Amino acid sequence: MKKILLFGLIIFATSSFAFTLNNNFGAAFKSKTVNVQVAGNSNCSSVTPEELASMIGPAIDDFWNRVSTSSLRLKDGGFSGPIANISNGILCPPTDSDCIGQGTTIPPVKGIIIGCNTNGSNFSSSSAVLAVTVPNHFSGNAIVGAVILINDIPGNIFSQLSRNEQISVIAHEIGHAIGLGHSKDDAALMYYRTVDHRERLGQDDIDGVSYLYPVKMDACGLMGTIEETKTPPFFTTVGALLLMILMSECLRLFKRAKRSATL
């Protein structure tokens, strides 16, 4: 019994973190191809609109588009048309009537729109907040559009970051735009603050985007798609193992019977 417990501890008692979602209903883009664009009328004090647009490619290709178990493909869309109030409006979730009532708001968008913004209420009046992201357009539980605002109030920290760090910040905010929340793991891109070196996604990021945007391969047309279920994986596993054992046992018996017949 002690050996079994020890074996169980070795196998299972390993630490693990977990990704989170930024809402309680698992919202995600319905389309698997999502455009990421810089607002055509965005003016930034720290980077030119062209520099900002040039960061989209690395932010999606070095991070989110690399995940083989995710069906989401982000597309560098360059510049969008002008977005009203992008530079100084308030960014509100569509259901937050208190926020919407505060003043001029940024309208619902399609896809992911990036812009620089000087309205302090978006950043808790802090120059230390690098950026904020709010999905501000839903259809049912599906995200239709999200806005990423780079903090452009005087003294902001974003302007002091290196280009690679700025790309990481944009990639992090894209993570929020596609439905992910923060992770406790500092190896994850969705960790709440920037880290010294950001090369790739962490395991939590990969798990999160794979959860929200699973690949549904149809195996050369042999099978249909996987449906979301509430069936605990334990029963799926036990069922599959039992089937495997049953299969093996059937074959053994079949072989015995055939041998008997040939004797």
Place this chain on the structure above:
Amino acid sequence: MKTLTFLTILLSFSCWGQIKGPDSIDGWQLHFGTHAQNFNDVQTNSSGQLNDTFEFNPTIGAGLNIPLTTNWKFLPEMSWVLPKLNEDSRIIKNIFFFRADFAYTLLDWLWLRAGTSFAILNQHGRGGKATLNNGNETSEFYYPDENHSSVNNTLDLGVELLYDKWSLRLQTYTYQVFKEESRQISYSLFLTRYWDL
């Protein structure tokens, strides 16, 4: 349902092997080992280190051994990468491989394998909330509360060294073979015990 369908296909292959003759099925096997997902493509700390070293993720599985010709074998298998759990775990992650490999007997003690797997990444969320840092304050974030599976078809290559009824195997899985931008490679190391039927 997909799992059951695939097992049915494996069973059909096995039965086909059986029908070929009374000695068509050599035996079955159990394997135990470790699995590395997305090798060298996952950041493991805040200094930019990638998962390019050995990692221990216990994996177990079983399979059949069906000779097709003198040198070729068909080896249907299932493997399960055990979930990592602790008391705070809000998401249970399982990885299953339902594999159809063909092995070529290069030498008595050396098999080369090639085949394909359905690699199923299954994540079961238990729900709940977490209060985490967010900028210069904290916010509530949400753990998933559904069961989602991502199913990939992988290209598998492997090499297996045999000694008596035991073997050591390196098995690789290439995800998204035809999409260069998201192609990733995972691998397993297995110790296998074979039994005759």
